Amino acid sequence: MQRSTVRNVPAAIGLKWRRVRMVAGDADTPVAESSPAAGYLARTEALLGERFRLDRMVASSRERVLFLAFDRLVHRKVSLRVNIFSDEQYRTWFLTEAKALAQLDHPAIRHLYEAGIVGDIAYRVGNWVDGEGLDHAVARGPRPIPTVLRFARDLLGALEHAHDRGVILRRIAPTAIVIGPSGRGVVTDLRFSNFTLYTIPPGIKPSGEAFVAPEARESDTSDPLGDVYTAGAILYYSVTGQAPPLDPAELVPPTTLRPVCPKILEQVILRALEYEPVRRYLTASEMLDDLMSAAGLFETTATPAMDSAELYGTADAWEGHLRRALGDDYELLDTLGQGGFGRVYRVRDLHLEREVALKLLHPYLTQHPSGVERFRREAQLAAKLKHPHIVDIYDISGRAGLLWYTMELVKGPNVAQWVERNGPMPLDQVLRLMREALSALAHAHASGLVHRDIKPENLLIDERGSLRITDFGLAMALQSQEYGGATSRSGTPQFASPEQLLGEQVDQRSDLYSLAVVAYYALLGFPPFTGSSVAQILAKQTTDQVPALRSYRHDVSQELEAVLRRAVRNDVAARFATSSEFFQALRQTLRIAPSRPPSDPIRPGSRWWRPRGSSRGDGV
Structure with missing residues (x-):
């Protein structure tokens, strides 16, 4: 092949030209039936066929033709654009564009490998882009x-x-x-x-x-x-x-x-x-x-973790870092809450185009690889729990030194927010939440998973008034060295069992203890075990100093109070052994309906409690 620089091109090669729609991409676009495709192909093969194998004509326009070709010299697939137009202005335009491409070297712009003139055609070779x-x-x-x-x-x-x-x-x-x-x-x-x-x-x-x-x-x-x-x-x-x-x-x-x-x-x-x-x-x-x-x-996958001071130093800097970490996956919408383990955000999943809750763990909890691995294992176990009263976990991910998981967005308050806003709950609403919580815990315990952090903040109330438990397994995975990490939003272990606070082994009875404490909180408007230190709280727990519930709530029967007092006994062996046993004990105590209907706009979908002796066979 003999090549030359830009010069006057000989007379046209005798083809009848017809303007067709310009196509610049490598996408496989049909060439107009009336375009002289056979002439283009034959002329190009005659002049360039020794170097390039022409596999397919992809597109054509008034001044150029695009081929998918194979470069025989370097053995690679290329895009081959050819100008067979006799007008010198079109030839100059074609080659000047090649000069523009030659200035650039960016993956998002087509690369120019070479350009030239052979015979009466000008050509340029670039990378082929599949797509x-x-x-x-x-x-x-x-x-x-x-x-x-x-x-x-x-x-x-x-x-x-x-x-x-x-x-x-x-x-x-x-x-x-x-x-x-x-x-x-x-x-x-x-x-x-x-x-x-x-x-x-x-x-x-x-x-x-x-x-x-x-x-x-x-x-x-x-x-x-x-x-x-x-x-x-x-x-x-x-x-x-x-x-x-x-x-x-x-x-x-x-x-x-x-x-x-x-x-x-x-x-x-x-x-x-x-x-x-x-x-x-x-x-x-x-x-x-x-x-x-x-x-x-933000695409970085491994960067140093931020310490807590840097994390919460300035709101703007923190939000910017979080948005970059969420990258192309989630849009940050607003903050839902904050606890000892981190913060919860409402985000939009940009892949599935739905709103979800994203729990971001505090970096101090994930500084050690063993802790991160333990968290992932526990979260995987929790994600397998499928129950109408357990919040679904969707995904576990992290970037830029941050670790988070996404879960179902429950549109409604948690029990702590409800009580703070409205005061003590109506009895029938508390009983409904107890029943749903015990059903969820029975399912989790049967799967070998203990929650370890049952507290008002982790009990969510959806728009229908149903309970949804969140954060299964998180306390186990990220427990701190002191008190097992089982703390409420206020930073005090008011809802943890004594064995948790003492660092002893826990089982499902610890969850039932914490649920009973939450029931006291919902009925009273304050936790039953209070104190300015963990030692003071433990002193009340270990001596079974529980408030006299009926002194505050006259709608609570003696039998119900006795059941709750048993559930919060310091002696683990004296408590209910299973969720089912706890549930059956509650059913046996309810001989009459609640004295007044719930005052909150959230209403139970149906009354599930029936007088003793009812023929309905409810179970956990």
Whole structure:
């Protein structure tokens, strides 16, 4: 093969040309039936066939043809673009785009391996990108949010790289982006960049005006602010499935079209799409930094853990770190609560597009690999529990020195919040919660799992008034050296059994003890064992100093009080041995219905307690 530099090209090779739709991606797009495909293929094979095996013609346009080819010299699959147009202006345009590509070396922009002229055709060789055009991908529906966030990182990084080397893309149409199997995007077309601007033949205008900055649609304007607009337009299209309107007054916010779009992503897109350039991000780098700092896009898998002082030093710094750690997986919405083990957040799962609760463990609990491994094992066991009154665990994960797990979001207060807001609970509501808790504990205990941290904060009340127990296994996995880690939100072990506080071995009877203490708390409005220190609380527990329940609640029978007093005995052997035994004892004590209905708006779905002797065979 003989190659030469750009020169006057001989007369056309006698093919009748017809304009077809421009296709810039490597996606397998049918070529128009009336295009002279056979002529293209034959001419290219005649001149380049010794070096390249032409496997398939993928697309064609007025001035170029795209082939999937195999480079016989280096044995790799490549994209081969060929210009067979006789007009010198089209030839110059084609080769100038190759010069623009040669300035760049970024994974999100097609690589240029070589370019040249042989005979009467110009060609350029680049990497082949397996995938489909963004337009085809979006035709099936808006892109998944995590994929959009990864693509945003790719695209903005590519623009930053190009701008640093003096290349302004000016237009990035969906047809010019190939989406690979992993969701990564590659820009394949620079034909309307600032490098080619003055070589574009007269009458040629870029398609996809919606993806060109307003100031560049009718002028030769080329600056990074225009590319910021183009990036915003592509992200808007990916999230909503719609191109942004040409009239900015008609722009519909992404969350209106797709409510699961993270707010911060919407803010970044809308700022990039500002009509006035001065109101946009100054650079692609600034846009990327804003998105990374607020929305995450954090991919580091192993970084040093933060200490507690750094973790809770400043709210803004902590929230930024958490958002980055959650990365492409979750959008942080708000805080639900905080306890001795960490914090609970309401987040949106960006993969499944649903809201879940995320419990973030305090870093001091996960500084040792053995503790992390123990936590994962316990969480895996807890995730296997399937019961209507146990909160489902969905996932265990971590990043950037943080460890968390996600679980079902229960929309309602926990028992502590309910009592703080309303005071002591009505008796029938307490009994309902007891029954549901005992049912859940019986299931867990039969599976060999002891909760070890039953307390009001871990007993959630859903919108139907049903109980949901959370944090199974967490106390065992992350117990501290002192008092087994079984503490309430206030930091005092008011709901732990004596054997837990003494560091002795515990079993299912410890859970039943703690549940009975919670029942006292719900009926009284305060814990039965109080004290300014663990020693004071232990002194009351070990001497069975329990408040006289009927002195505060006249609707509580003597039999019910006796059952609860037995459940909180210091002597483990004197307590109920199983959840079923505890439940049956409660049933035997209830001879009459509660004296008054629940005053809280949460109502039980049905009355489950029946007088002794009823024919209904309830069981745990």
